[in-house]
Amino acid sequence: MTIQTVSTNKSHGGVQGVYRHASAETKTDMTFSVYVPPHADGAKLPVVWYLSGLTCTHANVTEKGEFRRACAELGLIFVAPDTSPRGADVPSDANNAYDFGLGAGFYVDATQEPFAKNYRMWSYVTDELPKLVAANFPVDAKRQSVMGHSMGGHGALTVALRNPHRYRAASAFAPIVAPSQVPWGTKALGGYLGPNKDAWRAHDTVALIEDGAKYSGFLVDYGDADNFLTEQLRPELLQAACSKANIPLTLRRQPGYDHSYYFISTFMSDHLHWHAARLTA
Amino acid sequence: MTIQTVSTNKSHGGVQGVYRHASAETKTDMTFSVYVPPHADGAKLPVVWYLSGLTCTHANVTEKGEFRRACAELGLIFVAPDTSPRGADVPSDANNAYDFGLGAGFYVDATQEPFAKNYRMWSYVTDELPKLVAANFPVDAKRQSVMGHSMGGHGALTVALRNPHRYRAASAFAPIVAPSQVPWGTKALGGYLGPNKDAWRAHDTVALIEDGAKYSGFLVDYGDADNFLTEQLRPELLQAACSKANIPLTLRRQPGYDHSYYFISTFMSDHLHWHAARLTA
Numbered sequence: 001m002t003i004q005t006v007s008t009n010k011s012h013g014g015v016q017g018v019y020r021h022a023s024a025e026t027k028t029d030m031t032f033s034v035y036v037p038p039h040a041d042g043a044k045l046p047v048v049w050y051l052s053g054l055t056c057t058h059a060n061v062t063e064k065g066e067f068r069r070a071c072a073e074l075g076l077i078f079v080a081p082d083t084s085p086r087g088a089d090v091p092s093d094a095n096n097a098y099d100f101g102l103g104a105g106f107y108v109d110a111t112q113e114p115f116a117k118n119y120r121m122w123s124y125v126t127d128e129l130p131k132l133v134a135a136n137f138p139v140d141a142k143r144q145s146v147m148g149h150s151m152g153g154h155g156a157l158t159v160a161l162r163n164p165h166r167y168r169a170a171s172a173f174a175p176i177v178a179p180s181q182v183p184w185g186t187k188a189l190g191g192y193l194g195p196n197k198d199a200w201r202a203h204d205t206v207a208l209i210e211d212g213a214k215y216s217g218f219l220v221d222y223g224d225a226d227n228f229l230t231e232q233l234r235p236e237l238l239q240a241a242c243s244k245a246n247i248p249l250t251l252r253r254q255p256g257y258d259h260s261y262y263f264i265s266t267f268m269s270d271h272l273h274w275h276a277a278r279l280t281a
Numbered sequence: 282m283t284i285q286t287v288s289t290n291k292s293h294g295g296v297q298g299v300y301r302h303a304s305a306e307t308k309t310d311m312t313f314s315v316y317v318p319p320h321a322d323g324a325k326l327p328v329v330w331y332l333s334g335l336t337c338t339h340a341n342v343t344e345k346g347e348f349r350r351a352c353a354e355l356g357l358i359f360v361a362p363d364t365s366p367r368g369a370d371v372p373s374d375a376n377n378a379y380d381f382g383l384g385a386g387f388y389v390d391a392t393q394e395p396f397a398k399n400y401r402m403w404s405y406v407t408d409e410l411p412k413l414v415a416a417n418f419p420v421d422a423k424r425q426s427v428m429g430h431s432m433g434g435h436g437a438l439t440v441a442l443r444n445p446h447r448y449r450a451a452s453a454f455a456p457i458v459a460p461s462q463v464p465w466g467t468k469a470l471g472g473y474l475g476p477n478k479d480a481w482r483a484h485d486t487v488a489l490i491e492d493g494a495k496y497s498g499f500l501v502d503y504g505d506a507d508n509f510l511t512e513q514l515r516p517e518l519l520q521a522a523c524s525k526a527n528i529p530l531t532l533r534r535q536p537g538y539d540h541s542y543y544f545i546s547t548f549m550s551d552h553l554h555w556h557a558a559r560l561t562a
Contacts, residue, residue, distance in 0.1 A: 010506065011543035066347050068546070225291070262292035265349070 001135050006031065012068040013038040018058065019136075025120040025128045026085035032129065033058040034137055035078040037071050046143035046279035047077040047133065048272065049167075051125065051152030051159070054184070055103045057082050061149070066265035067272060074276040079133055081125050083151065085118040099184050100191055106179070107155030108203050110192035119192055122203075126159055145169035145275045149264055150228070151176055151184070153220070157205040157238075161213040169278035171219035171271045173264045174226055177238035178206040184232050209241040217248030219274045221267045223257025282416050287312065293349040294319040299339065300417075306401040306409045307366035313410065314339040315418055316359040318352050327424035327560035328358040328414065329553065330448075332406065332440070334431030335465070336384045338363050342430075347546035348553060355557040360414055362406050364432065366399040380465050381472055387460070388436030389484050391473035400473055403484075407440055426450035426556045430545055431509070432457055432465070434501070438486040438519075442494040450559035452500035452552045454545045455507055458519035459487040465513050490522040498529030500555045502548045504538025 006018040014037040023030040039045055048071070050061055058080040061067070071078045084090075084105035091114040092101030105121035134141050146167045148156035153175020160170030179185020180200045189200040201207035222235050229235075235251060242249035257263040287299040295318040304311040320326055329352070331342055339361040342348070352359050365371075365386035372395040373382030386402035415422050427448045429437035434456020441451030460466020461481045470481040482488035503516050510516075516532060523530035538544040 009539055009541050009543035010504070010537040010547075012547045016543055063542075064344050066350070066546075069347070069550075223291070256291040258290055260290050261344075262290035262297055265347075266291075266293045269350075 001132050003132065003136055011035070012072040014068065014072055016062065016068065018062070021132060023085070023124060023128060025124040026118050028085040028087045028090060028118060030085070030124070030129075031058055031082055033062040033080045034133065035068055035071055036137060037068075037075055037077070039075060039138065044138050044140035045075055045077050046145070046276075047079060047139045048275050048279075049125065049144065049146040049156070049159075050078060050080045051107060051146065051148030051155035052080060052083050053148070053150030053152050054083070055098050056152075057103070060261060061264070064261035064265060065268055067268050070269040070272040074272055076272060076276060076279070077137060077139060079129070081129055084121060090118045091115060100187055104151065104188065106151060106185075106188040106192060106203070107158065108189070108192050111199070112192060112194050115192055121155075125155065126163065143168060143279045145279055147171045147173075147271055147275065148175065149173040150233075150259065153177075154179055154185075154205065157218065158203055158208060160218075161205065161208045161215055162202070164213075164215050168216075169275040170215065171274055172221075173267065173271075174222045174228070174233055174259055175205070175220060175238075176232060178204060178234055180204045180207060181237065182232045182234060206237050206241045209245045209247060214245070215247055216278075217250070218242070219250045219252075219271060221252045221254055221271075223254045223259065223263050225256050226259045226263075228259055282413050284413065284417055292316070293353040295349065295353055297343065297349065299343070302413060304366070304405060304409060306405040307399050309366040309368045309371060309399060311363055311366070311405070311410075312339055313363060314343040314361045315414065316349055316352055317418060318356055318358070320356060320419065325419055325421035326356055326358050327426070327557075328360060328420045329556050329560075330406065330425065330427040330437070330440075331359060331361045332388060332427065332429030332433030332436035333361060333364050334429070334433050335364070336379050337433075338384070341542060342545070345542035345546060346549055348549050351550040351553040355553055357553060357557060357560070358418060358420060360410070362410055365402060371399050372396060381468055385432065385469065387432060387469040387473060387484070388439065389470070389473050392480070393473060393475050396473055406436065407444065424449060424560045426560055428452045428454075428552055428556065429456065430454040431514075431540065434458075435460060435466075435486065438499065439484055439489060441499075442486065442489045442496055443483070445494075445496050449497075450556040451496065452555055453502075454548065454552075455503045455509070455514055455540055456486070456501060456519075457514060459485060459515055461485045461488060462518065463513045463515060487518050487522045490526045490528060495526070496528055497559075498531070499523070500531045500533075500552060502533045502535055502552075504535045504540065504544050506537050507540045507544075509540055
């Protein structure tokens with residue numbers, strides 16, 4: 001479990017690093033970023049996982065997320081994985097669309113060919129990368145949480161619902177909450193998991209809740225000027241499911257905000273405080 | 282004086298915009314960004330000018346500068362111009378080097394051919410763009426200040442020293458302070474202004490101070506892990522000049538920080554508070 005350092009930069013008193021490793025899950029080199037805040041020698045820190053959206057790499061949130069000041073104040077490690085395997089040998093969308101294949105792993109382990117070999121982002125973000133990070137950074141593995149944006153919000157909510165004891169907090173910016181019911185999701189889940197929709201339910205937040213998954217509560221922000229709101233995101237479906245299942249949901253409609261990092265960076269500090277309150281309790 | 286809107290995004294309660302206009306000074310289209318914080322209807326707000334460094338456009342600080350939260354709290358408009366004229370017809374470095382020509386205007390009005398026609402960044406940032414911004418945004422032109430990074434720190438300090446009554450505050454991240462004495466500066470000033478070094482003194486912070494320019498005080502941060510520190514930046518020359526001229530200088534050596542936006546974003550809030558204290562006094 002060795003990692004190669006791509007870059008390190010001091011920032012907000014800590015170190016923002018970018019690292020690369022050979023992934024056993026994806027059979028490719030994978031790049032990820034880790035921010036380690038200032039801390040006492042020997043301290044073990046809680047870690048927040050950030051799962052990114054369609055077309056993104058680790059770099060988008062690392063450069064534009066405005067998370068370091070709050071992470072430094074709150075003592076949080078912040079890890080940002082890539083969104084898919086990468087490389088010339090990795091199969092992708094037949095038409096090079098942005099919403100499937102490269103940059104669009106949807107945080108599932110694909111069962112369909114030709115994707116099954118490389119597209120193992122579920123196991124990558126929930127198993128391989130956490131072990132790698134724990135082995136190389138001062139992480140307290142008992143204090144983890146997860147957040148994400150759009151496709152990564154889908155990832156964060158499903159990861160939390162299926163591992164409620166490992167992730168003490170979960171939040172999302174403009175998440176896809178019911179992929180089985182929207183165009184992005186049906187294309188992705190169909191392509192990676194095949195036509196049997198029963199297999200999709202383990203990767204659909206609303207379906208997981210309908211099927212009995214429980215969680216201590218979610219914080220979800222979305223902008224009412226988000227172009228993807230009514231067709232792809234559909235937060236009202238999450239609200240209905242959480243309400244019926246008695247899962248506490250703090251759902252905030254942010255007037256005038258869109259789907260961009262200008263939106264995410266505005267509310268990042270709120271989310272990190274939400275996580276910190278649950279990670280340090 | 283019309284401007285074209287390239288994009289607007291709500292962020293931190295205000296609006297981050299990117300705009301384009303046909304510049305009379307550079308004879309090219311120029312792109313710049315403006316952040317307008319939340320404010321009362323009819324209010325006129327102070328404006329902070331941010332001048333960027335080599336290779337940058339408006340976009341670097343706009344995406345990575347982490348200035349919006351503080352600008353929103355403090356009620357500051359934040360404007361980021363480009364660093365040179367752009368376009369296929371604009372002459373540049375003969376060898377396409379990064380430190381002259383495109384992305385490297387050095388905030389001077391060139392007198393040498395073939396640069397004199399387009400490279401008029403001094404007049405652009407001190408005259409044309411301020412008028413354009415004042416005509417299109419809720420600016421209180423009596424309350425302006427200027428900051429910058431590296432080449433843009435050079436720009437900010439020279440602009441302030443030559444217009445001390447217009448710019449109420451000035452600060453810089455890792456500025457070039459004595460271009461006449463360092464490789465980046467001698468190449469640029471020689472190329473744009475010609476071999477007569479007398480003409481360079483009006484664009485050299487240390488020389489301006491030696492020649493009697495006064496200012497109310499500067500805030501300057503630099504990182505001691507900055508690769509350009511000893512050869513190009515040389516903050517000790519600024520310290521000596523300010524000391525001799527009794528210009529108050531808050532010069533901070535930041536341990537472990539480099540030349541990147543990871544450094545700038547760390548101390549951006551400090552700088553904006555410095556500016557706000559002087560703009561709202």
